[in-house]
Amino acid sequence: MEKNVCVCGHENPVGTKICVNCGRPLTEExxxxKVLDMKYDGSAIRSKTYNKSIVDKxxxxxxxxxxxxxxxxxxxxxSSIGTILKQEAFVAAGNEAGRAAFYEDSYGSFGKLYYTLGFSDLYNQIWYLVLVAMLGISIIVASIDRGIPLHKSLKNQRVRxxxxxxxxxxxIAEGYVPSSxxxxxxxxxxxxxxKLNYKVRRDGEALLAEKGRFSRYGPYINHVGLIIFLIGVLMHKFPGVYVDESMWIREGETRAIPGMxxxxxxxxxxxxxxxxNDPTTAQIQQGVNAVAKNYQTDIVLYKQAEDALPGxxxxxxxxxxxxxxxxxxxxHNGYALYQMDFRLNELKEMSFQLTNKETGEALGEVAVDLRNPKKEYVIDENTKVELMEFYPDFSGFNNEGEPQTLSPNPNNPAxxxxxxxxxxPDGEISFVAIQQTVEPAGDNTYKMAFxxxxxxxxxxxxxRMDKTIPILFVGGFIFLLGLAIGSYWNHRRIWIQQFENGQIRLAAHTNKNWFSIKKDLDAITEHAHLPQYIDQLDDEKDKDKDEENDQEDQKN
Structure with missing residues (x-):
């Protein structure tokens, strides 16, 4: 690799702006x-040096x-757009058609567009995860690109x-001190x-006083916290790490627990x-007839035998x-089961009489379990009822005239x-819903009477189960720590050199809060009788202001 050789003989990496050894400017820029850019102490930054290969780009x-x-x-x-409407995880509809119908029925054309574009399940979309991954890669690459050169320059900085x-x-300041x-x-x-808590290094008649170097690492500590936090978020997609499921379970029912x-x-x-006690007037106005005291589900938790088959x-x-x-x-075992909702008096079973419409004679009764309906109900050798289709939450007919269900829950069975x-003997077809019966083949002889x-x-x-909480906590803590370090501390450096003739040369730099370092310089100047310093940028501003005033006077 090519080197940038300074007059002092030190070999600097290509792209270095200030010699690491002596501090001479190396580039024309x-x-x-007049005032050096000390952001990275003139170190070579890869992204500002190489731009030839695909890897570089x-x-x-x-x-x-x-x-x-x-x-x-x-x-x-x-991410904000994903919070405008409900995510699919909180929608009761169990299939794609039901979810699409829910968004269109609930929110109109905007809901339909929202669902079509995938915002209804935003945080599981591949492109969203890729976007988050790109953000993480950007933070890592930017930290390496700038953090490592900065660390090397701060670690290897010379006194003289x-x-x-x-x-x-x-x-800067330059002058003489009293001979005594x-x-x-x-x-x-x-x-x-x-005494001012500076770390002081000496090299003969040269001195470097430094304070708060750790503050330069604040943004990179911040980045580390962000990366850890993003890793914790992305780990939600790994099985066995994060569970956020819901289940409905009826009284007397035993069901496998989703996610466990x-x-x-x-x-x-x-x-x-x-x-x-009776509800208050305000509660009555809000439609509250009774004030809830307790929602409680008495349960028994079972574990399947190790040699048992799934289910x-x-x-x-x-x-x-x-x-x-x-x-x-x-x-239990890192999982938590919360009481979140309930349904009272939900439909469990519907009974129908197979009845002759003209005579009213009933041939038999059929009881349909709405959670586990049978395909066939036999009344006698020559009489039976076949359940051809079941729509637990009937929401109407689509454009093709086909019935639709909004969810798998038996809220409006058809x-x-x-x-x-x-x-x-070949059968008669009948569509039966609550307060609605349709006979596609014409007028039937028999009907299913409720x-x-x-x-x-x-x-x-x-x-719920979340093993990433410690990771998210650590990431958040590191992020806030880096934010505090970068915000409330600053890196101050003061270089002083003394020559044989008694001349003193002083220079000072801080990454922010120039008032603080000037305050320290005032204390040092007064204590050691050093030459008075000047702020070159302030002097430049004053000079420009004087020139503007002179021009105004000439105009007047």
Whole structure:
């Protein structure tokens, strides 16, 4: 690799602006500056040096601050759009058609567009995860691109610097001290600097006082925290790391717990209690007829035997009996089951009489379990009813005239029956819904007459497990630590050199808060009788202001 050789003989990497050894400006840009750019102490930055190969171009793209800021803005905007409407995880519809119908029925054409573009399941979209990954890559590349050169320059900085380096600092001073103090001036300065909590290094008649170097690493500590946090977020997609599922379970039912492989839950009883006192006037105006006191599901948690097949419920082992209440979840093995919702008197079973429409004679009764309906219900040898289609949550007919279901829950059940009787051995087709019957083939002889319902209570539970919480906590803590370090501390450096004739040359630099370092310089100047310093940028501003005033006077 080519080297940039300084006059002092030190070999610097290509792209270095300020010699690491002596501080001489190496590039024409640096030589033309009245005040040196000390952002990275003139170190060679890869993204600003190489731009030939594909690797260089990809590296430069991700290391760009503009690209990083753009990715942050895009991610924030897109994430915000994902909060406008409900995500699919919180929609009861169980299939794609039901979810599409939900968004269109609930939010109109905007909801349909929202669902079509994938914003309804934004945080699981591949392109969104790629966007987050690109943001993480940008942060890592930018940190390596700038952080490593900065660390090397700060670690290897020399005490003695060339005159051109000293005179190109923002704050400089040059002059003489009284002859009586000249032999001890650096000793006096060193003593005073140490009292001001500076770390002092000496190289003969040269001195470097430094304070708060760690603050330069604040942004990179910040980046480390962000990367850890993003890793924790992306880990949600790995199985066994993050679970956020929901389940509905009826009284007396035993079901496998989604997200908890090998565990089953039995709902013994759901309890809904209200306060004895009457609701207030404000509550009555809001439509509240009773004030809830307690939502509770009495459950039994089972674990499947190790040698059992998936879904097998034989030989279940009782793990725990518990009463799940609001804010009192069932906790086991890192999982937590919360009481989130309930449904009282939900339809469990609907009964129909196969009835002759003309005579009213009933050939038999059919009871349809709305959670587990059968395909066929036999009444006698020549009479049976076939359940051809079942729509648990009937929402109407589509443009092709086909029935649609909004969700898998039996909120508004509808059926297509084929009624096989001695008079009609091939059957008669009938579409039956609540308060609606359609006979596609014309007027049927028989009908399915509604005869009764059976209801049951249901509990809505949420199952959560998150092993990434410690990772997110550590990432957030490191991010805030880096933010505090970069915001509330600053890196101050003061170089002083003394020559044989008693001349003193001083230069000072800080990455921010120039008032603080000037305050320290005032204390040192007064204590050690050093030459008065000047701020070259302030002097330049004053000079420009004087020139503007002169021009105004000439005009007037």
């Amino acid at each position: 640096a030589k033309s500056q 990809v590296w430069n793209f991700f290391s760009s601050v503009k690209v990083g800021v753009a990715l942050i803005i895009i991610t924030l905007v897109v 610097r060339h005159e051109s380096f000293m005179k190109r600092q923002r704050v 103090d000249s032999s001890k001036v650096l000793d006096v300065v060193e003593e005073k600097m140490k 492989e090998g565990y089953f839950l039995e709902n013994k009883q759901f309890i809904f209690e209200t306060h004895d 097998q419920t034989d030989n279940l082992e009782v793990v725990k009996e518990y009463s799940i209440r609001v804010n009192h979840p069932l906790e 059926f297509i029956f084929n009624m096989i009787t001695p008079e009609h 005869s009764g319902i059976d209801t049951i209570n249901m509990s809505g539970l949420t199952i």
